[in-house]
Amino acid sequence: MTLKDPGFGEILAAAERIAAHVHRTPIATCATLDRLTGTRLYFKCEHLQKVGAFKARGATNAVFSLSDAEAGGGVATHSSGNHAAALSRAAALRGIPAHIVMPSSAPPVKRAAVAGYGASITECQPTLEARETTLAEVVAQTGATFIHPYDNSRVIAGQGTAALELIADIPALEIIMAPVGGGGLLSGTAIATSGLRPELSIWGAEPAGADDAFRSLRDGTLYPSVNPNTIADGLLTSLSERTFRIIRELTDGIVTAEEETIIRAMRLLWERAKLLIEPSAAVPLAAILDHPDHFSGRTIGIILSGGNVNLDCLPW
Amino acid sequence: MTLKDPGFGEILAAAERIAAHVHRTPIATCATLDRLTGTRLYFKCEHLQKVGAFKARGATNAVFSLSDAEAGGGVATHSSGNHAAALSRAAALRGIPAHIVMPSSAPPVKRAAVAGYGASITECQPTLEARETTLAEVVAQTGATFIHPYDNSRVIAGQGTAALELIADIPALEIIMAPVGGGGLLSGTAIATSGLRPELSIWGAEPAGADDAFRSLRDGTLYPSVNPNTIADGLLTSLSERTFRIIRELTDGIVTAEEETIIRAMRLLWERAKLLIEPSAAVPLAAILDHPDHFSGRTIGIILSGGNVNLDCLPW
Numbered sequence: 211m212t213l214k215d216p217g218f219g220e221i222l223a224a225a226e227r228i229a230a231h232v233h234r235t236p237i238a239t240c241a242t243l244d245r246l247t248g249t250r251l252y253f254k255c256e257h258l259q260k261v262g263a264f265k266a267r268g269a270t271n272a273v274f275s276l277s278d279a280e281a282g283g284g285v286a287t288h289s290s291g292n293h294a295a296a297l298s299r300a301a302a303l304r305g306i307p308a309h310i311v312m313p314s315s316a317p318p319v320k321r322a323a324v325a326g327y328g329a330s331i332t333e334c335q336p337t338l339e340a341r342e343t344t345l346a347e348v349v350a351q352t353g354a355t356f357i358h359p360y361d362n363s364r365v366i367a368g369q370g371t372a373a374l375e376l377i378a379d380i381p382a383l384e385i386i387m388a389p390v391g392g393g394g395l396l397s398g399t400a401i402a403t404s405g406l407r408p409e410l411s412i413w414g415a416e417p418a419g420a421d422d423a424f425r426s427l428r429d430g431t432l433y434p435s436v437n438p439n440t441i442a443d444g445l446l447t448s449l450s451e452r453t454f455r456i457i458r459e460l461t462d463g464i465v466t467a468e469e470e471t472i473i474r475a476m477r478l479l480w481e482r483a484k485l486l487i488e489p490s491a492a493v494p495l496a497a498i499l500d501h502p503d504h505f506s507g508r509t510i511g512i513i514l515s516g517g518n519v520n521l522d523c524l525p526w
Numbered sequence: 527m528t529l530k531d532p533g534f535g536e537i538l539a540a541a542e543r544i545a546a547h548v549h550r551t552p553i554a555t556c557a558t559l560d561r562l563t564g565t566r567l568y569f570k571c572e573h574l575q576k577v578g579a580f581k582a583r584g585a586t587n588a589v590f591s592l593s594d595a596e597a598g599g600g601v602a603t604h605s606s607g608n609h610a611a612a613l614s615r616a617a618a619l620r621g622i623p624a625h626i627v628m629p630s631s632a633p634p635v636k637r638a639a640v641a642g643y644g645a646s647i648t649e650c651q652p653t654l655e656a657r658e659t660t661l662a663e664v665v666a667q668t669g670a671t672f673i674h675p676y677d678n679s680r681v682i683a684g685q686g687t688a689a690l691e692l693i694a695d696i697p698a699l700e701i702i703m704a705p706v707g708g709g710g711l712l713s714g715t716a717i718a719t720s721g722l723r724p725e726l727s728i729w730g731a732e733p734a735g736a737d738d739a740f741r742s743l744r745d746g747t748l749y750p751s752v753n754p755n756t757i758a759d760g761l762l763t764s765l766s767e768r769t770f771r772i773i774r775e776l777t778d779g780i781v782t783a784e785e786e787t788i789i790r791a792m793r794l795l796w797e798r799a800k801l802l803i804e805p806s807a808a809v810p811l812a813a814i815l816d817h818p819d820h821f822s823g824r825t826i827g828i829i830l831s832g833g834n835v836n837l838d839c840l841p842w
Contacts, residue, residue, distance in 0.1 A: 236552035238574060242642075257800045258554060319797065326558075477837065481635065484573045484833035486802040517800035521793065521842065 215456055216367035218405025221398065224271040224367040225374055231270045231303055232260050235372070237379055240483035247498050250509040252383065253479075254376040257487045257517025261295040261323065263444075264372050264395055264515050265359075269296035271368030272357045273304050281306050283353035288312070288334070288341035291320030292444060292516050293359040298327035309354050311344045313337075317443070317520050338447075360394025361450035370398030376511045377406050385505070387494040388513040390414035390423045390464060391445035393453030395515060400460035414457065414464040415497035417442045417472060423449050424464040427457065441525055442472060444490035444515060465504065467496030473525045475499060479514075489525070491515040531772055532683040534721025537714065540587040540683040541690055547586045547619055548576050551688070553695050556799035563814050566825040568699065569795075570692040573803045573833025577611040577639065579760075580688050580711055580831050581675075585612035587684030588673045589620050597622050599669035604628070604650070604657035607636030608760060608832050609675040614643035625670050627660045629653075633759070633836050654763075676710025677766035686714025692827045693722050701821070703810040704829040706730035706739045706780060707761035709769030711831060716776035730773065730780040731813035733758045733788060739765050740780040743773065757841055758788060760806035760831060781820065783812030789841045791815060795830075805841070807831045 216224075238253045256264035273285060284307030287297050294310045301308035308329035312321060313336035324331060334344040349356055357365065372395075373386060386403050390396045396414045403410050416423050420438030426449060435448040449457065457464075467475070476492035479485045491514040498505045532540075554569040572580040589601060600623030603613050610626045617624035624645035628637060629652035640647060650660040665672050673681065688711075689702060702719050706712045712730045719726050732739050736754030742765060751764040765773065773780075783791070792808035795801045807830040814821045 241576075260557075262800055480802055481835075481837055484578055484802045486796055486800045519797075521797055521840075524837075524840075526837065 214363060215452060216363045216370070216401060218401060220363070220367040221370040221374060221402045221405065224364070225371040227274050228267055228270040228368060228371065231300070232266050233258065234375055235259050237376065238483060238485055242482040243478060243495070246478070248502065248506045249498065252376065252380045252511045253483070253485060254372055254511060254513045255485065256372055257485065257491060257514050261292065261299055262516055262518045263292035263296065264369055264513065265292040265296035266299065267371050268365035268368035268394060268398070269293060269357065270300040270303070272362060272364040273297065273300035275364045276355060280355050283355060284308060285357050286311070286345060286348050286352065286354035287357050287359060288345045289359050291316055292518060294329070295320060295323040295327065297357055298324050298329035301329065302327050307352070307354065309348045309352055311341055311348060313341065319520050320518055323518070360392035361452050366394050366398045366401070368398065369395045370402035372513050373399040373402040374406065376513065377403060380511055382509050383407070383410060383511045384508050385411045385413060385510040387413045387415055387510060389442070389445055389490050389493040389515050390416050390457070391490070392447040393423065393449045393457055395513065396461065397453045397456040399513060400456060404460050412461040414461055415494040416464050416466050417445055417493055418466040418468050420445055421466050423457070424466050426454060427464055440469060440472070442490040442493055444488065445493065465497040465501050467493050467500050471496040471500050477526055485514060486517050486519070487514050488516050488519045491517070530679060531768060532679045532686070532717060534717060536679070536683040537686040537690060537718045537721065540583070540680070541687040543590050544583055544586040544684060544687065547616070548582050549574065550691055551575050553692065554799060554801055558798040559794060559811070562794070564818065564822045565814065568692065568696045568827045569799070569801060570688055570827060570829045571801065572688055573801065573807060573830050577608065577615055578832055578834045579608035579612065580685055580829065581608040581612035582615065583687050584681035584684035584710060584714070585609060585673065586616040588678060588680040589613065589616035591680045592671060596671050599671060600624060601673050602627070602661060602664050602668065602670035603673050603675060604661045605675050607632055608834060610645070611636060611639040611643065613673055614640050614645035617645065618643050623668070623670065625664045625668055627657055627664060629657065633834070635836050636834055639834070676708035677768055682710050682714045682717070684714070685711045686718035688829050689715040689718040690722065692829065693719060696827055698825050699723070699726060699827045700824050701727045701729060701826045703729045703731055703826060705758070705761055705806050705809040705831050706732050706773070707806070708763040709739065709765045709773055711829065712777065713769045713772040715829060716772060720776050728777040730777055731810040732780050732782050733761055733809055734782040734784050736761055737782050739773070740782050742770060743780055756785060756788070758806040758809055760804065761809065781813040781817050783809050783816050787812040787816050793842055801830060802833050802835070803830050804832050804835045807833070
């Protein structure tokens with residue numbers, strides 16, 4: 211596995227590699243939300259992607275980039291959910307084993323999705339340390355290739371293909387936004403956007419209750435995510451050295467969203483735009499609602515990251 | 527207003543007339559639902575249509591078909607919700623008044639949508655008789671043109687444009703399905719399908735708790751909908767002579783769905799396909815789940831009629 215950051219060429223290659231295995235997702239608009247925010251919003255519907263999240267892109271690119279020798283041992287990862295489902299599906303498509311280390315706190319709907327793709331699941335405590343220790347054991351036992359959820363050049367290249375499609379479909383875009391957790395989606399989005407339309411502004415959106423990326427960029431120091439507290443359960447993780455470097459170099463910055471605004475934005479996207487997205491996907495709209503002066507009058511593409519929600523436990 | 531049934535030519539004309547005012551909605555697929563039903567399903571996403579329902583098509587076609595003299599008096603209707611919002615929006619686009627008679631039982635989210643388009647609302651008791659009496663009073667007072675929710679040639683022609691797009695996008699279709707309440711969507715779907723691909727089978731889907739169309743077709747007699755009992759609140763109304771005649775002549779029949787299957791189908795569409803549809807839109811999938819032998823192995827296009835749901839009152 212290369213340690214080199216992916217370039218624009220790797221994103222174009224990823225788009226070709228995964229085209230037969232993932233959806234080219236539609237782009238939605240909503241006149242009510244445009245009026246409410248004073249912007250023109252274009253939503254890239256990755257909640258309609260395979261496995262219900264953009265993670266299908268990166269995982270598929272990583273699995274189908276492996277040599278036959280590498281692929282033989284299967285793949286392994288630790289993940290709170292969407293990456294695990296995406297990697298399990300990609301491994302099943304290639305006909306190789308997938309070994310998933312999952313925190314005991316993972317939502318049941320995400321656990322069921324992984325099991326449905328035939329992956330073997332190893333449970334661990336819900337800490338980063340426990341995940342990494344358990345993962346190392348699984349890799350040692352099986353010989354599987356570790357596919358990190360975001361600190362992986364091929365995963366990042368795959369995630370960038372969503373922005374590639376969004377920018378190609380909507381030439382009028384001035385700003386592109388993606389939520390930031392570990393930074394894989396935002397890194398891929400930044401590389402794709404810089405390659406295709408370098409004049410566009412690129413902003414990450416992060417919950418105020420898990421603002422490690424915001425603080426890291428502000429201070430020029432990589433802070434880990436400590437005791438994050440947000441409903442956006444896809445955005446609890448820390449940046450890696452790699453995603454921190456890419457985001458620092460290529461994006462315009464991070465904007466944060468308050469918790470109550472994230473819930474309001476999620477409900478607006480459900481009720482007015484009929485887009486069934488998970489809380490993490492509502493964070494960019496929430497950041498726009500919390501920083502109206504920053505975005506007023508602009509044409510903005512937003513990557514709706516996923517739609518895997520526990521329907522028995524909605525925040526309203 | 528012509529009493530003649532619309533032909534295929536009127537549907538093509540409607541498609542051209544409304545193109546600038548409505549979305550060409552995307553088509554979604556879901557591998558999990560295909561596996562579960564043993565079919566290949568293509569979902570026409572009219573919940574992503576303007577006003578969150580296919581009704582935008584028929585109402586827009588009717589309003590923009592009016593002569594300037596007719597339009598001057600505005601338009602009026604009675605509706606439990608989606609047609610009212612659609613007519614209000616179309617009238618606002620043309621810059622003419624809309625007068626809406628609404629039953630006091632209409633869901634708050636639908637009432638709010640109508641008010642948001644600037645229509646004037648007159649409340650009435652939740653019976654067909656009260657609706658018609660109140661509507662006659664409003665028309666007499668204002669000189670507005672009554673645009674019936676489904677017993678209207680131009681409305682039916684507009685609704686047929688959804689099937690036109692679905693069939694054009696998915697050449698492999700063998701069957702097309704739409705839910706049936708008053709029969710406007712199913713009539714338009716049947717006319718469009720018969721004109722474009724006469725070899726396709728056309729089925730309506732109806733709640734078993736509101737199966738007046740099923741019984742009417744079975745017995746060759748138009749039965750009114752008496753005390754319907756279903757969560758599918760868009761399908762409570764009766765066929766008209768016109769929609770009964772069209773459906774009898776052009777469709778293969780009606781299949782019914784049990785109430786618990788409608789709720790299960792709605793949840794499956796939310797949880798697995800991430801499609802935020804209202805209960806009425808879940809009825810075709812529910813009918814497939816309740817009649818597996820009838821549909822097994824087939825390639826089926828389903829018109830998801832709308833997505834206007836009260837999020838504070840979900841059926842699980």
